[in-house]
Amino acid sequence: MLVAKVHLKSKSQERRWNVRRPLNMDADASHNGAGYTVTIHNLSEGGLMFETWGADLDVNDIIDVNIEDYGTCAAEILWSRNHCYGCRFVEPLPKAVISAAVLKSPFLDTSEGIEESPVRLISALDEYEKPLAMANLSTGSLIILLLLGVAVWAFIYALFTLAVG
Structure with a gap:
């Protein structure tokens, strides 16, 4: 017997155009000549959310983020909260870049405290897919x-x- 857990969000709860993929990926970023190490927590074709400490970043700043195996892409900061920043890419990323990043990123299962490969936990990564x-x-x-x-x-x-x- 197959048992599945489906997380559905209404359109009013989820206003994003692109599916966000949870990640745990470190990347380099820069703004006005200053460099930062950021941890990307989710990524989509249209944007990302990252966390960084000690950065002097504000809403509407344009930062350059280096995505592994893709290169540098510009993103505008839309919001910030407690060292976390939500950004929109100036130019959308290809779907293949998102898929590659998800497959390379370790996935932390916080319920068990075990770090797993996303290949084995791909259904957990799909919690934001369009509902059936x-x-x-x-x-x-x-x-x-x-x-x-x-x-x-x-x-x-x-x-x-x-x-x-």
Whole structure:
């Protein structure tokens, strides 16, 4: 038996355009000639959230972040809270860069205190994926929907064969 835990967020709770991927990845960043080491906590095509200590950064600052195996990308700071900063990339990142970063980043399972490879915990990383429309339907409801779909296609096929033949 397969048991899954699905985390759904309403559109009012989650206003981001891109899926955020949780990470634990160190990177280099710079702003106005000063260099910083940052820990990226989540990453998407559109932005990132990172943590750094001792940085003199403000909202609306543009920083350069060096993403491993991609290079430097500019990001605008949208918010800051307790050494954490939420940023929007000036130019979106390719999906492949996000996937590579997720696969290279260790994933910390805080419930057990064990650091795991994200390959083994890929379902945990997908908690922000778009919710499945049929997640709450019973097996009987799914069978009825499947049969209804087959009936619609059979009706369309019958109309097509009558029109052609």
